[in-house]
Amino acid sequence: MDFKDTPEQAQFREKCRSWLEANAELKVGQGRTVEGNLDEYLQKAKAWQKKKYDAGWAMLHWPEEYGGIGASPIERIIWSQEESKFDVPGGVFEIGLGMCGPVMMEYATAEQKKRYLPPMAEGKEIWCQLFSEPSAGSDVAGLRSKAVQDGDEWIINGQKVWTSGAHYSDFGILVVRHDPELEKHKGLTFFFVDMKSPGIEVKPIKQITGSAGSGSGFNEVYFNDVRIPDSQRLGEIGDGWKVAITTLMNERLAVGDARGSDIEDALTWAKEQDFNGEPLIKHGGVREKLADWFIEANGLKYTKFRTISALSRGGTPGPEASITKIVSANKLQSIGNFGIDSADMAGMLRQDSGGDLHAFQMAWLGAPGLRIAGGTDEILRNIIAERVLGLPQDPRADKGLPFKDIPQGSAN
Amino acid sequence: MNLDFSDDQKFLQEEANKFFTKEDTLKRTRAIMESDEPYDKELWSKVIELGWTAIRIPEEYGGLGLSHLELCVIAEEIGKSLAPIPFSSSVYMYTEALIESGNEALKNSLLPSLADGSAVGTFAAAESLAPVSSENIQTVVTNNAVSGTKIAVPDVEAATHVMVLCKNGNNVELRSVALDASGVSVTLQANIDPSKSFYQIDFNDVESELISEDGWSRWEHLLDQAAVLVAFEQVGGAQASLDMAKAYAMERYAFGRAIGSYQAIKHKLADMYISLTLAKSNCYYGAWALSSGSSELGLAAATARVAATKAFQLCSKENIQTHGGNGFTWEYDCHLFYKRSKVLSLNLGSEAAWKEKLVTNLDKSNSIGSNQ
Structure with missing residues (x-):
């Protein structure tokens, strides 16, 4: 039991790392390329994707004819672990490359694949x-x-x-x-x-x-x-x-961790924030919450490591990763709420971007969306119950009916 | 990245699973619960024959010289089956204390017997309703003789020796006492899980041997180690509770359909699965820290223990809820897990105490976790 790469994996990681070092800047703190102006951001994102494509890093697991190198799942993970340490623009290609690409790969004609997949990988077309x-x-x-x-x-x-x-x-x-x-x-x-x-x-x-x-x-x-x-x-x-x-x-x-304020941020904040003349972290109620969030954050981290370990040995991961979004989105909402609450009356006031309190406010405002997008908490619980635990489906009122005869509510 | 048990360790776990299933262990647990017997002597002697008490004992002392990881997989199966044997007090606590003791004479005289089962150990820490601390220990040792009263000591009727947390002047020491020594008197204490037995021990000038002079930090280290192993028992118990709830939800019909087809039940079971998965992954982190001698053990142990405590308590109580009225009967096994979950959440100190340890570790470290 260890967290080490195999010699081949270490070699691949080194290859990723040296290319990244030559072509990008390491992140400072949570630093990320400015997202303010959409056009500028798109331009940067496209330029970075093109750079990766030209060097063969864009779509590692795709076949060579569409710009990939047929990499293994573990090599993809190693690449993304290393890339995430650098201050590079991401996000805009995720849906195309993560969801549209695989569908095109499976259902499009040979000519269509040749026409559409390389520009998708290259970042020319979103x-x-x-x-x-x-x-x-x-x-x-x-x-x-x-x-x-x-x-x-x-x-x-x-x-x-x-x-x-x-x-x-x-x-x-x-x-x-x-x-x-x-x-x-x-x-x-x-x-x-x-x-x-x-x-x-x-x-x-x-x-x-x-x-x-x-x-x-x-x-x-x-x-x-x-x-x-x-x-x-x-x-x-x-x-x-x-x-x-x-x-x-x-x-x-593709939908994994809810990004934003996490246990590290809550912990730093709790050490720095004052509460009745003492650091907030001395407060029993806060300690209880920090313990709960740490168990969730750490549990997700090592759940991911278990998945990677299975892939690393060429096996199929278990269903454990199905808990990721539901746990992380709820944790995000709870941590955001804690951060705002601990600023007392000032917590009501919108903050300039860059500060911790602003990040907590953004977490709190954004988390409801993350609890819905890509499968609501409720749908995810159904999926865990039905696909992981094998419980029966709910009886459905629309079963066997022509679509036009299915009952509709006034909110549909 | 290899956060997993080896094939040999997985094989050992399968063997343990088959063994406890074949022995119909839940039935044995129920029998112990309903009798005056403190533990299942026959099952215990079979476990000794399998060599599991010798796992961590070095070969030069007659043991198998294996790692903590082998103990982790056995612990998970003990947790699933609720095996009514004095395994944790002897193997995770007393034996571990001796393995790391500097007292070579004591090791030579006892480790081979602990390996072959002719000696069984336990530990005595608590004295009152207040959590035990380096400050409030009242049991004292003078000229190697121990005096004082300890409560909630597990498995005393199975044990030949007990490790005692006591004070020598202002210093905390860990000492070993033979339970047949003169001046030891033992009283059974009724407890909330009748498949387990706890005792009061009165020590009146009892001859003892030193395990460690650095008693308090040794004790905390032992607790950290044992917390990871007990967390695997808790995860095993949580898994068994979830499996029971799932099986019942498929078989029990209400309003013309399986109750497992209702989202109220599905979502309950999904939450149990989530809690169990988080606990299991935290346990793997604990197992890594334990087996690699990491300086993160304190944090990893507290994290594994708190997560596993939450998971087993949630799964065992919601298993009763899923069973409805049947879950509240003596006849169904749900209560065995409910009771065991509470005992396991207390036997090394409370959930609140371990949460406090967790946050103390977070507070003093500048970065959380070092891996990748």
Whole structure:
């Protein structure tokens, strides 16, 4: 039992490290390239992705013809561990490379793969995922956007929502309903779409943080008579759900730790903050909380290490990583709340960015979104119960009904 | 990265699992609970035959010379099966104290017997309702003779020797006392888990041998080591409780369907799984710190213990809840785990005390954890 690399892994890590050292700056503290101006940030992100692509680091596990080197899962992890120590822009390519890429790899034609995958890996073209709708969140198969076939084309009408990065994306993957007479899951078909197509309108969502459209912000995407060639259909007509599941499986792997204030920040703050003339950390109630958060943070860290250990030996990891998001998002919310509360009345006042209190406020404001995105706490508990523990599914009121006859609430 | 047990250690765990299953250990635990017998003598002698009491004892003292990791996997299986044997007090505490003792005569005379089961150890620390500290110990040693009263001492009827935390002047010492020595009197104390036995021991000028002069820091180190091992027992117990709850949720129907198909039950079981997974990963961290002699052991032990205490308490109480009225009966096994979870959360000091240790460790260190 140890945390050491095998000689081959150490060699690979050294290779990653020396390339990174020659091409990027190490992080200072939690330092990260400024995200303020979206265009600037996109430019930096694209330049960094291109640099990686040219040197063969962009998509390690992809086949060589699309810009990868066919790396093993453990080599991917080593690369991302090393890259995360450097101050480099990230985020904007995650959905494309993590979710759209794998679907294209599995369902697109050879020519399409050749056309779309290398620019995706290179960062020249950014992709987004168009699944959720105003009436279809956790029950995403209940989506209503319509696809009507017209010769060699499909005409799409409807609305998508919560589409990260739609405002700067070049392409998107899209699941829509081609037949409301069929059962919910059977009437869906999957496409990829040029986001510059006539009839697509992208509107940033103003979130509870007050921000909209910056970074990988969320959008509403409207489709008004958008035409998609049938050649951009992925999978058979009616196979949309099967194709979507491939993507969602990849999403679950991609959605991990809720980033933001963590136990280290809470601990530093508790040592520095005054409470009745003493450091806050002397307070029994605070010590109790710190212990609880440490158990969660440390438990997640070593859960990840167990997963990596399994991959490192060429094995399949167990289901233990399924707890990551639910634990980390709730911890984030709780730590953010603690930080604000410990500033007493001043905690009400919005702070300038850069300080600890600001970070706690951002954690507290952002955490509710993280408890929902990529599977709500409740859906994740269902997944653990059904897929990990093997409990039976809930009986479903929509089973066997044509989609058009499924009951809808006034909030759908 | 290799945060996992070796194939040999996993094989040992499977063997232990098969053994406790074959021995129908839960049934044995229930029998002990319902009788005046303090522990299962037959099961204990089989465990000795398997060599598990000798795991950590060096070969020159007649042991197997294996690592703490072998003990971790056995501990998890003991936790699952609730085996009513004096394993933890003898193996995690007394034997470990001797292995690291500087008293060569004591090691030579006792380690071979601890390995072959002819000697069994336990430990005596608590004296009152207040947590034991280097300040409040009342038991004293003068000219090697121990006097004082200890309470909540486990497994005394199985034991031949007891390690006593006592004061020599202002200094805390760890001493070994033979339980058949004159001046020892033992009284059974009723406790909340009748599958375990605890005793009061009155020492009246009893002959003793020194285990360590550096008693308090030795004691804290022993507690840290044992906390990791007991945490594996707790994780085993939590796993068994979750497995019971899951099996019942599949078999029990209400309103025309399995109760496990209701989200109220699913989410409860998912929370049990989350708590168990966090505890298990923290235990692996503890196992690494324990087996590598890391300076992080204090932090790792407290983290593993608190996480495992929370997991076993949650899983055992929600297992009863999942079973409904049946869970509250003597007949169903749920209460065996509920009671054991409470004893294991106290036997090395309370959850609150270990949380305090955890945060004290965090407070004094400038960086958290060193790995990767």
